[in-house]
Structure formats: C-alpha cells, structure tokens
Amino acid sequence: QQQVKQSPQSLIVQKGGISIINCAYENTAFDYFPWYQQFPGKGPALLIAIRPDVSEKKEGRFTISFNKSAKQFSLHIMDSQPGDSATYFCAAVKGAQKLVFGQGTRLTINP
Amino acid sequence: DAGVIQSPRHEVTEMGQEVTLRCKPISGHNSLFWYRQTMMRGLELLIYFNNNVPIDDSGMPEDRFSAKMPNASFSTLKIQPSEPRDSAVYFCASSLSPRDRVPPEQYFGPGTRLTVT
Numbered sequence: 524q525q526q527v528k529q530s531p532q533s534l535i536v537q538k539g540g541i542s543i544i545n546c547a548y549e550n551t552a553f554d555y556f557p558w559y560q561q562f563p564g565k566g567p568a569l570l571i572a573i574r575p576d577v578s579e580k581k582e583g584r585f586t587i588s589f590n591k592s593a594k595q596f597s598l599h600i601m602d603s604q605p606g607d608s609a610t611y612f613c614a615a616v617k618g619a620q621k622l623v624f625g626q627g628t629r630l631t632i633n634p
Numbered sequence: 635d636a637g638v639i640q641s642p643r644h645e646v647t648e649m650g651q652e653v654t655l656r657c658k659p660i661s662g663h664n665s666l667f668w669y670r671q672t673m674m675r676g677l678e679l680l681i682y683f684n685n686n687v688p689i690d691d692s693g694m695p696e697d698r699f700s701a702k703m704p705n706a707s708f709s710t711l712k713i714q715p716s717e718p719r720d721s722a723v724y725f726c727a728s729s730l731s732p733r734d735r736v737p738p739e740q741y742f743g744p745g746t747r748l749t750v751t
Contacts, residue, residue: 555737557737557739564744564745565742565744565745566638566725566727566742566743566744566745567677567725567742568741568742569739569740612676612677616737618737621679621682621690622667622679622740623679624676624677624678625676626676627676627677
C-alpha cells in the first residue's frame with residue numbers, strides 16, 4: 524500500500540528531446556506528489572510537485588501529468604539539456620510529512 | 635543559510651565498530667528526517683522527528699540503529715555494532731511544519747557515505 528513504482532530505471536535522451544519518467548501508486552490516501560532531482564554527490568532537491576485535484580502542472584521545461592483514476596503520474600522534461608542529467612525520484616505523501624519515494628531514474632542527456 | 639549540515643561526509647569503519655552520524659538542520663526548521671540510500675532499496679525513511687520528538691521510527695531496520703535529537707539544532711544516528719550491509723549513503727533532511735494544506739518541502743543535506751568493511 525505504501526509503494527511507489529517508478530520507471531524506467533535509466534533513460535538516455537538526446538539534447539533537445541523530451542524526457543518522460545513514469546510513476547504509479549496504490550494508496551489512494553496519498554495527497555501530494557513531489558518530484559526530486561539528485562545530482563551526484565548531492566542530496567535530493569525538490570523540483571516540482573502536484574496535488575491530485577489537478578491533472579497537470581508546468582514549471583518552465585518541467586511538467587507533471589497526473590491521472591488520478593489510473594493512479595499514475597509522470598514527469599516530462601521538454602527540450603532536455605545536458606545539465607538535466609541527474610537521478611529523478613518521484614514521491615508520494617500521505618498527510619504532512621512522510622515521503623514515500625520511487626526507486627529513481629538515472630537520466631542522461633547526450634549533447 | 636548554510637543548509638542542512640552533515641558530518642562526516644565519508645566514514646569507513648570495520649564491522650562491529652560503533653558509527654555516529656551527525657546532522658544540523660536548517661535553523662528554524664522543526665522537523666528532521668533520516669534517510670538511507672542504496673542501489674538495491676533506493677531512498678528509505680528511517681525515522682523522523684517533529685519538535686525534537688521521534689514521531690515515526692518504523693523504518694529503523696533493527697535495534698542496532700538508534701537516533702536522537704537532544705535539541706532543535708542537532709541530531710545523531712548511531713549504528714552499534716555496524717555491519718557490512720549497513721554500507722549506504724545516509725541523508726538528513728529538515729523542514730518547517732506545513733502551512734495551509736501544502737506539505738512542507740524537505741531540504742536534504744549532502745549525505746554521509748558509510749562503508750563498513
């Protein structure tokens with residue numbers, strides 16, 4: 524019930540392309556879905572987040588699409604750049620504090 | 635602000651030794667989290683504190699692990715005795731209690747890479 528499944532494990536995209544990472548959850552009590560970005564040797568940092576009462580949220584080149592009925596959400600990175608190369612984690616929160624993370628996706632943007 | 639501070643950044647120890655990891659949260663934050671990151675299990679929440687009180691320690695793997703938060707500016711995670719399977723990167727994160735309906739952002743430290751041989 525607490526698991527968040529993320530795919531793919533790794534992803535290679537050409538510069539300028541669209542990167543898409545998918546997540547699925549089981550627990551319908553989750554009410555907040557953040558994405559974290561982690562660079563090598565650093566801790567994760569919040570990138571963008573969405574609540575289940577909206578189907579899409581966009582911030583710059585980053586967009587979250589949310590499908591409540593399917594219990595799925597995805598991160599889209601438009602015009603992917605080499606600087607976007609990092610590990611991305613989706614997460615889900617029930618209540619105020621406890622994050623449940625997906626397994627992570629290592630994204631590589633080829634120049 | 636210096637962000638969340640963790641020490642040491644790297645720790646190499648032998649099996650059976652005691653290991654203590656330290657964390658200084660962002661000033662003014664009242665929640666603190668300890669996570670463990672491995673290739674096999676990803677990011678796991680071990681324990682979190684709110685106002686220095688442990689709220690949920692269900693992620694602590696076993697009695698060899700203990701965590702304390704004696705005051706709002708300091709926390710420790712102790713492993714005694716350490717085992718090779720404890721090798722991982724341990725992150726500390728802090729946040730401020732939520733306002734309105736938005737869960738608070740957790741700010742992660744740089745992590746401590748622990749190797750137990």
